[in-house]
Amino acid sequence: MSQVTIDSNEVDIVIAAFHSDLTSFMEEWRPIFSRFHLIIVEDPDLKEELKIPKGFDFDVYTKSDIDKLAGSSNAAMFSGYSCRYFGYLVSKRKYIISIDDDCSPAKDNNGDLVDIVTQHITNLRTPATPFFFNTLYDPYRKGADFVRGYPFGLRSGVTCVLSCGLWLNLADYDAPTQSLKPELRNSRYVDAVLTVPKNTLMPMSGINLAFDREMVGPALLPALKLAKEGKFRWETIEDIWCGLVVKAVCDHLDLGVKTGLPYVSRNERGSAIDSLKKEWEGVKLMEELVPFFQSLKLSPEAVTAESCVTEIAAAVKKGLGRSHTELANVADSMVAWLKIWKEVRSRV
Amino acid sequence: MSVPATTVIPPLTDELDIVIPTIRNLDFLEQWRSFFQPYHLIIVQDGDPTKTIRVPQGFDYELYNRNDINRILGPKASCISFKDSACRCFGFLVSKKKYIFTIDDDCFVAKDPSGQEINALAQHIHNLLSPATPFFFNTLYDPFRDGADFVRGYPFSLREGVTTAISHGLWLNIPDYDAPTQLVKPLERNSRYVDAVLTIPKGTLFPMCGMNLGFHRELIGPAMYFGLMGDGQPIGRYDDMWAGWCAKVICDHLGLGVKTGLPYIWHSKASNPFVNLKKEYKGIYWQEEIIPFFQGVALPKECTTPQKCYIELSKLVKEKLGPIDPYFEKLGDAMVTWIDAWNELNPSADAAPVKKTDAAPKKK
Numbered sequence: 001m002s003q004v005t006i007d008s009n010e011v012d013i014v015i016a017a018f019h020s021d022l023t024s025f026m027e028e029w030r031p032i033f034s035r036f037h038l039i040i041v042e043d044p045d046l047k048e049e050l051k052i053p054k055g056f057d058f059d060v061y062t063k064s065d066i067d068k069l070a071g072s073s074n075a076a077m078f079s080g081y082s083c084r085y086f087g088y089l090v091s092k093r094k095y096i097i098s099i100d101d102d103c104s105p106a107k108d109n110n111g112d113l114v115d116i117v118t119q120h121i122t123n124l125r126t127p128a129t130p131f132f133f134n135t136l137y138d139p140y141r142k143g144a145d146f147v148r149g150y151p152f153g154l155r156s157g158v159t160c161v162l163s164c165g166l167w168l169n170l171a172d173y174d175a176p177t178q179s180l181k182p183e184l185r186n187s188r189y190v191d192a193v194l195t196v197p198k199n200t201l202m203p204m205s206g207i208n209l210a211f212d213r214e215m216v217g218p219a220l221l222p223a224l225k226l227a228k229e230g231k232f233r234w235e236t237i238e239d240i241w242c243g244l245v246v247k248a249v250c251d252h253l254d255l256g257v258k259t260g261l262p263y264v265s266r267n268e269r270g271s272a273i274d275s276l277k278k279e280w281e282g283v284k285l286m287e288e289l290v291p292f293f294q295s296l297k298l299s300p301e302a303v304t305a306e307s308c309v310t311e312i313a314a315a316v317k318k319g320l321g322r323s324h325t326e327l328a329n330v331a332d333s334m335v336a337w338l339k340i341w342k343e344v345r346s347r348v
Numbered sequence: 349m350s351v352p353a354t355t356v357i358p359p360l361t362d363e364l365d366i367v368i369p370t371i372r373n374l375d376f377l378e379q380w381r382s383f384f385q386p387y388h389l390i391i392v393q394d395g396d397p398t399k400t401i402r403v404p405q406g407f408d409y410e411l412y413n414r415n416d417i418n419r420i421l422g423p424k425a426s427c428i429s430f431k432d433s434a435c436r437c438f439g440f441l442v443s444k445k446k447y448i449f450t451i452d453d454d455c456f457v458a459k460d461p462s463g464q465e466i467n468a469l470a471q472h473i474h475n476l477l478s479p480a481t482p483f484f485f486n487t488l489y490d491p492f493r494d495g496a497d498f499v500r501g502y503p504f505s506l507r508e509g510v511t512t513a514i515s516h517g518l519w520l521n522i523p524d525y526d527a528p529t530q531l532v533k534p535l536e537r538n539s540r541y542v543d544a545v546l547t548i549p550k551g552t553l554f555p556m557c558g559m560n561l562g563f564h565r566e567l568i569g570p571a572m573y574f575g576l577m578g579d580g581q582p583i584g585r586y587d588d589m590w591a592g593w594c595a596k597v598i599c600d601h602l603g604l605g606v607k608t609g610l611p612y613i614w615h616s617k618a619s620n621p622f623v624n625l626k627k628e629y630k631g632i633y634w635q636e637e638i639i640p641f642f643q644g645v646a647l648p649k650e651c652t653t654p655q656k657c658y659i660e661l662s663k664l665v666k667e668k669l670g671p672i673d674p675y676f677e678k679l680g681d682a683m684v685t686w687i688d689a690w691n692e693l694n695p696s697a698d699a700a701p702v703k704k705t706d707a708a709p710k711k712k
Contacts, residue, residue, distance in 0.1 A: 109461065132639065133554035135516065135608050136523060136538065143540055145533065148526040149555025149589040151639045152632060164487065171488060174500040181497065186488065188495055192542040200549035202485035203501025233500065240501035259487050286503045290484060 004122045011117065012213075014039045014087035014098045018231055020048035027053060028104045032115050039087040041066075043231075044079050061086055069344070074336050080229055081206065081236050082222035085337075088213065089344055095124060096217075097210040099264060100233070106168045106265040109189050119262035120163045120210035123193055127157025128256020130198040138193040138258070157195075160256040161215045162246055165208035166190075170266040172205040174283065175234040178272035193260040198251050201293055204243020207233065208264045211246075218306045218341050219249045223333040224326075226281045234275035237282035241330070244293045249308040252298040285324075292320055309338060349460070349471055350545050350610045352478045353494045360473055361386045364447040367439030371395040371431075372453065377404050379456050383467045387449075390439040392417075395431060412438060424692075427685040432578025434587030436558065437686075440572050441693055443565060447476060448572075452559045454617035458520045461541050471611035472515045472562030475545055479509025480605020482550040489544040489609070509547075513568040513604035514595060517560035518542075519615040524557045526585075526632070527625035534621070545609040550600045553642055556592020560613045563595075567604055569694075570654040571595040573686040575679060582675050583634070584627030590679075593642045598657040601647045634672060641668050655687050662687075 013036050019025075022040070026033070030053075037057045042050055044063035052058065066078045066086050078086045088096055097120050106114045126140040131154050139146040139155070146155050171186035178184065196202050211220055224241035250257050296315060302308045313334035321328030366387050368374065371394045377384065381404070389409035393401050397413035417438050418425045428438045433452065440448055449469050458466045478492040483506050491498040491507070498507050523538040548554050563572060571594050574587035599606050645664060651657040666680035 133548055133552050133608075135518065135554060135557070137542060141540075143536065143538065145523070145525060145529050145536065147555050148524050148529075148557070148585065148628075149592070149635070150526075151635050153636045154639075166487065171497075172500050173497055174502075177497050177500075184495070184497065186495070188543055190489060190542060190544045191540055192544060196485055197549050197552035199551050200485050202487060203499050205487065205499065205501075237501065243501075259485075282501075283504060286501060287505055290503050290506075 004118075004125045006118060006121050008035050008037070010094045011036050011121065012039050012087070012091040012093040012096050013037070013117070014041065014084050014091065014096055015101055016041050016043060016081060016084035016087070017046065017050055017101055018043045019101060020046055021051045022101065023051055023053050025101055026056060030055070031113065032105060032117055036117065037093070039091055041078075041083045041087045043083050044075070061090065070340055074340060077222050077333055077337065080225070080231065081233075082225065082238050084206070085220065085222040088217060088220055089341060091213060094212060094214050095121060095210060096213050098206065100207045100266075102267050102269045103167070103208065103264040104267060106189075106263040108263075109191065114262050114264070116165060116208065116262040116264060120165065123163035123258045123261075124160050124210060124212055126160065128160035128195040128258055129154065129157045130195050130251075130254075130256050133197060134194075137260070138195070141193065158254050158256045159212070159215065160195075160258050161212040161250060162204075162257040163210040164202075164204055164257065164259040165210070165262045165264060166260065167205075167207055167266040168263050170268060172207055172233060172266075175272045175275040176280070176283070178234065179276050182272070189263060190260065193258050196247070196257045196259055201244060201247055201290060202257075202259065203240050204246065206239030206242070207266065208262070215255060216246060216249060216305045218309050218338055219246045221245065221309065221334055221337045223330045223337065230275070232270040232275055234270070234272055237285065240282070240286070241289070244289060245309065245312055248293055248296050248298070248312060249305050252302060252308055253305070288320060288324070292316075306338060306341075309334060313338075349466065350474060350490065350493050350543075352474055352492050359386065359470065360447060363445055364449060364473070365390050365439070365443040365445040366469070367392065367436055367443065367448055367450040368453060369394055369433040369436035369439070370401060370453045374401060374403050374453060376453050376456060377407060381406070383457070383469050387469070388445070390443055392435050392439045394433065394435045410442075412442070421689055424685050424689045427573070427576070427682040427689065429574065429577045429581070429587065430579040432581075432584055432587060433558065434574035434577040437572060437574040437591070440565060440569055441689060446564065446566050447473070447562065448565045448569070449562045450558060451561075451613065452615075455519070455559055455613040455615055458612045458614040460612075466611050466613070468517055468560060468611035468613050472517060475515035475607045475610075476512050476562055476564055478512065480512040480547040480607055481506065481509045482547050482600070482605050485549055486546075489546045490607070493545065510603050510605045511564070511567065512607055513564045513599050514556070514606040515562040516554075516556055516606065516608040517562070517611045517613060518609065519557075519559060520612045522615040522618045524559065524615070527621045527628050528632070530618070530621035530624065534618075541612060542609065545607055548596070548606045548608055553593055553596055553639065554606070554608065556588050556595070558588030558591070559615065560611070561588075567602075568595055568599060568654055570658050570687060570690050571598045573658070573683060576675070576682050582673070583630045585624060586628065586631040586635075589631075593638070594658065594661055597642055597645050597647070597661070598654055601651065601657055602654065630673075637672055638669065655691065658683060658687055
């Protein structure tokens with residue numbers, strides 16, 4: 001890992017709590033999280049009070065905080081898995097690291113605990129290289145560089161604003177895949193960070209990510225809620241939607257997205273087969289979303305993440321919204337999110 | 349090793365040729381014996397044709413030196429580089445097999461982190477015989493690999509993938525750096541084993557290294573021309589790069605896939621960076637214009653074969669890159685010559701019978 005000094009004042013760690021007793025989760029992450037500020041957002045459906053061990057610097061946000069800030073009409077935007085976006089909203093720091101509460105620290109190939117904070121921040125603080133593929137992966141990594149044939153004019157790269165980490169043990173597969181292969185567990189630690197090339201879309205997983213809130217905060221938004229969205233990742237697609245939006249924004253603004261390290265270890269939870277009983281709304285929707293985003297063109301006037309998101313919302317309403325009512329609502333949610341985002345920013 | 353989830357049965361001994369350019373000797377083959385011996389080798393001897401290249405016993409091979417190249421191609425031999433490993437593409441031309449694996453003579457067997465020797469050829473075969481996924485990025489890399497799959501959010505309609513045309517392997521020890529980087533970091537060695545195979549997305553170019561490369565000759569062979577390099581040319585060490593840019597643009601157009609990652613080989617020889625700098629010098633700044641050229645290439649719908657794509661590309665090269673230097677006019681012409689030679693030596697099944705080349709190559 002390259003030597004990047006991390007200023008803890010620049011980092012917020014946002015956790016959405018679906019379990020009231022966070023003791024074991026927090027204890028596992030203590031060696032890595034203890035020097036950072038945590039924003040814990042409680043799932044509005046959770047009735048019990050959160051149990052958090054001592055020795056952490058944290059703020060908790062509950063349903064009442066969400067209701068107060070977002071108002072009753074918009075509070076639904078922050079329900080379920082999307083409650084963590086409330087954490088992104090109220091953060092005042094530059095970098096956000098966000099993981100699901102069913103993850104533990106992973107071990108690398110040497111048996112050492114993976115420090116996801118250091119790795120994510122390193123990813124965000126070193127340039128991304130979306131215009132040309134480097135076959136030795138991240139050229140800024142210690143022991144690597146740009147290979148022969150890599151144009152010199154492209155070697156300074158662009159700012160990386162999104163770092164997508166991966167998962168050992170229970171990988172982020174959809175319910176059909178995990179049901180077909182119930183024994184499938186990811187045990188392969190791939191020692192690489194790489195930039196997702198420009199104009200290439202990818203499925204962003206909310207389980208383990210980090211981003212530059214100052215640069216792209218408005219684009220990480222809660223918008224696509226499946227009708228039968230549940231409390232398991234298999235039953236959501238909100239992060240996938242968000243990733244398509246963020247990538248479109250990044251490609252337009254020449255910002256970078258990295259994927260690969262760091263890994264977290266994802267624990268067993270729920271049954272993929274049970275999730276199969278719910279409608280495969282998300283799976284069907286992806287077939288339309290991908291061609292839509294692949295053909296999306298933003299105007300040269302859109303020079304900020306906010307203006308890009310505004311244009312995307314309008315395009316969604318005009319295009320996808322016509323044939324899918326749930327997507328018309330998505331466009332409205334995106335606009336509502338931007339309004340709240342602006343409001344919260346203006347109070348700072 | 350990266351093994352596909354569904355078993356890939358034949359090792360393709362009758363369908364794959366190994367092409368090796370060499371100017372010194374082929375002692376390195378001793379280390380590869382257990383992996384390469386079942387296969388047919390095509391040796392392209394560069395440099396002095398009067399020198400005898402010793403091939404270790406027990407290998408089935410054809411060997412071509414410059415005299416053979418001139419004899420077989422006649423005036424078309426002008427498109428094959430001299431005193432540069434770019435001459436290897438002559439081996440692609442004369443092969444009659446469906447797949448090619450090409451490797452440099454300073455590349456040895458690497459070991460994976462568990463200490464096991466890596467059969468690079470077998471890995472390339474796995475890569476070529478399993479689909480690529482260029483239209484949407486899979487964050488868990490090769491979804492067809494044993495122990496992996498497509499992640500949540502990956503559109504089901506894209507999960508069949510496309511045929512893999514190129515398998516680009518990597519190198520441990522001496523990394524493939526350009527001369528300036530070699531000068532700045534003479535001691536850097538690549539010791540990081542990245543346990544992944546991934547598809548390079550559609551629309552993204554990459555620097556293709558010819559040291560450890562496999563490809564589907566029938567699907568993309570005509571695009572694997574390694575250009576005019578070496579003796580009498582203003583540029584060197586851009587042969588594989590040139591082939592890679594052309595081939596990627598054509599693969600993207602024809603809906604074929606390009607993979608990179610495993611297998612690793614052990615690259616033992618660090619070339620002289622000062623010599624390299626002289627060779628690469630022009631390429632380093634020409635590249636700044638060449639890349640935008642390739643990024644902007646749009647091949648017409650009518651180009652449905654790699655040959656047609658390549659001829660079209662040759663016209664664009666002359667038109668758009670010609671103004672940079674007369675070299676590109678020559679290169680464009682050489683690209684056409686290459687295709688002529690390709691079509692002559694590789695007539696399609698329904699074409700009229702082509703005149704056979706007269707003398708036979710040296711054979712063991």
